[in-house]
Amino acid sequence: MEFSRILMIGSSVLLLCSSLASGQAASPPAPAAMSPSLTLAPAPAYVNLTYLLSVAGPFHTFLNYLESTKVMDTFQNQANNTDQGITIFVPKDSAFKALKKPSLSNLSDYQLKSLILFHALPKFYSLADFTDLSAKGPISTLAGGMYTLNFTDNSGTVHLDSGWSKTKVTSAVHSTDPVAIYQVDKVLLPEAIFGTDIPPMPAPAPAPAPDISPVADAPSADSKGTAALPSTSSSHRIMNLGIWSQLVLALVGGWLLFL
Ligand SMILES: *[C@@H]1O[C@H](CO)[C@@H](O)[C@H](O)[C@H]1NC(C)=O
Ligand SMILES: *[C@@H]1O[C@H](CO)[C@@H](O)[C@H](O)[C@H]1NC(C)=O
Ligand SMILES: *[C@@H]1O[C@H](CO)[C@@H](O)[C@H](O)[C@H]1NC(C)=O
Ligand SMILES: *[C@@H]1O[C@H](CO)[C@@H](O)[C@H](O)[C@H]1NC(C)=O
Numbered sequence: 001m002e003f004s005r006i007l008m009i010g011s012s013v014l015l016l017c018s019s020l021a022s023g024q025a026a027s028p029p030a031p032a033a034m035s036p037s038l039t040l041a042p043a044p045a046y047v048n049l050t051y052l053l054s055v056a057g058p059f060h061t062f063l064n065y066l067e068s069t070k071v072m073d074t075f076q077n078q079a080n081n082t083d084q085g086i087t088i089f090v091p092k093d094s095a096f097k098a099l100k101k102p103s104l105s106n107l108s109d110y111q112l113k114s115l116i117l118f119h120a121l122p123k124f125y126s127l128a129d130f131t132d133l134s135a136k137g138p139i140s141t142l143a144g145g146m147y148t149l150n151f152t153d154n155s156g157t158v159h160l161d162s163g164w165s166k167t168k169v170t171s172a173v174h175s176t177d178p179v180a181i182y183q184v185d186k187v188l189l190p191e192a193i194f195g196t197d198i199p200p201m202p203a204p205a206p207a208p209a210p211d212i213s214p215v216a217d218a219p220s221a222d223s224k225g226t227a228a229l230p231s232t233s234s235s236h237r238i239m240n241l242g243i244w245s246q247l248v249l250a251l252v253g254g255w256l257l258f259l
Helices: 002-026 049-055 060-068 071-080 093-098 109-117 127-136 231-258
Strands: 086-091 139-141 144-154 157-161 166-176 179-184
Touching: 049 060, 049 071, 049 166, 049 179, 060 071, 060 086, 060 093, 060 109, 071 086, 071 109, 109 144, 127 144, 127 166
Parallel strands: 086 179
Antiparallel strands: 139 144, 144 157, 157 166, 166 179
16 A cells, blocks of 8 residues: 555656656756756756867867867857857868868968858757758858858758858767757868859869760769767767656655655
């Protein structure tokens, strides 16, 4: 009799907590709405971008540019500003290696800084938000109004177009308001720096052979990548659940002592 009551209370607490937990996972945290009796310290909003980028990737080249141009301060400041947040598109080291023409080595300091700033939007966007963004035409980046990107959402894959670079989001490194970091296949080259004289696809090796080579210069249709999309956000969720289940255990334990 006594024991079944405890069980009932315990399981209702469990239900309550798990519904809270799933509610939290689905929508951005609403700390004010949390039950006031549980005085959990709200998780600090501070996200250390240097740390995140140094453990993911490899993004060493981008990270070095961020430090040398001091754009990291701008990004971190924007990330600390939780009202707007930030969305960063990070090319892997291999994307910088693959960049033969145009080269970044001849850019002025100011141009290089703009190019790095061009890799971020001054607002947090989840992957789902890009469906709306793609209908909005050119979107201004942190480099300013002249530096725009076009987005298209092609059945769940986000494509980016800078004029010079056509690429896509290949994985989400981090996507929790206020900070989104998405890995992209290519370095984003702004028209505002390189002009609108868009180069043709990388020329194939000088061909003395007159035979028609079958689509030698077509961009390789790589289909990998998107599977790994929600990696980090789901691990956050699992961590969240871990915390909740410990909380539930503690609560039930407390009840048992009390009765
Ligand atoms: C952010 O992370 C970097 C690299 O781990 C570390 O050197 C730096 O001290 C951290 N910054 C803050 C403010 O915690
Ligand atoms: C961002 O916030 C962290 C933690 O409050 C602070 O240490 C850091 O200096 C801030 N950085 C910028 C650029 O505002
Ligand atoms: C960089 O500029 C120098 C001289 O201004 C030129 O000779 C060189 O070809 C340029 N390099 C690239 C990669 O554009
Ligand atoms: C972006 O889209 C607009 C039309 O919405 C077009 O005029 C512009 O050329 C596009 N820019 C790039 C870089 O593709």
